[in-house]
Amino acid sequence: MTTCLLTSSRKARAPNEIGHDHDPGDQNRFFGCPFAGAVSSGGTTGDMSDADPKEFSLHWTIPGDKNGQVTFEISGQVALFNDNKAYRIEGLLSVADGGMYCKEIGNPRMFVRRNGAEVSGRRWGWEEISRKKPSERLMKMEVYFVRTGYWAPSDRCILLDIGADSRITRRTKYSDTVEVRLVD
Incomplete structure (x- = not known):
């Protein structure tokens, strides 16, 4: 079992001392953790070169009552690192x-939402990885989502889908699932 320890190299300050001398390279670090070194300053990934990122794209069309329809899309990439x-x-x-x-x-x-599948066929369980945003507001600005998590040796793929949470009927519909296979 791996234990994560938080250490800091920041200088101690006197209570009345004002000012910020934060150096972006001098951040809190996790040692002995599976994600050690995964995030560097600026929010970019440092060790993402383990495998080529896999691209995904999914289109989902919701029909309206009067012959109108709206097509939603998710696109992006999934990668293994560390x-x-x-x-x-x-x-x-x-x-x-x-x-x-x-x-x-x-x-x-x-x-x-995202899910994952292992070699045995076991699934992790669905988890929302983006904020819920009204479809009208998606016209002005798309939703950017990021999810980082632990990848076990038995894991094989990530499953993604789009959800639509109706305010009127209080029901949720889901699109078909896109499978991104990361390990054969």
Whole structure:
């Protein structure tokens, strides 16, 4: 079992001392953790060169009541890093087509979920990895989502789908699933 220890190399300050001498290279670090060295300053990944990122894309069309329809899209990439001990999902949720019909479909709150599958067929369980955003607001700005997590030796693929949370009927619909196979 690996234990994560938080250490800091920041200087101690007197209580009345004002000022910030934070050096971006002088950050808190986790040692002995599966994600050690995964994040460097500026939020970029440092050790993402273990495997080539796998691209994904999924389109989902929701029909309206009066012949209108709205197509939503997620696209991005998934990669393993840190000696295949961690994964990172990065992507965008946006309206691909038919945004003028968002009110006709009930202006649902859209979001992205992820799941994973192991060699044995066992699934991790669905987890939301983006904020819920009304479809009308997706016309102005897409939703950027990022999820980083532990990758076990028995894990094989990441599953992603789009969810639509209806405010009127209080029901949630889900798109088909896109499978991103990271290990054969």
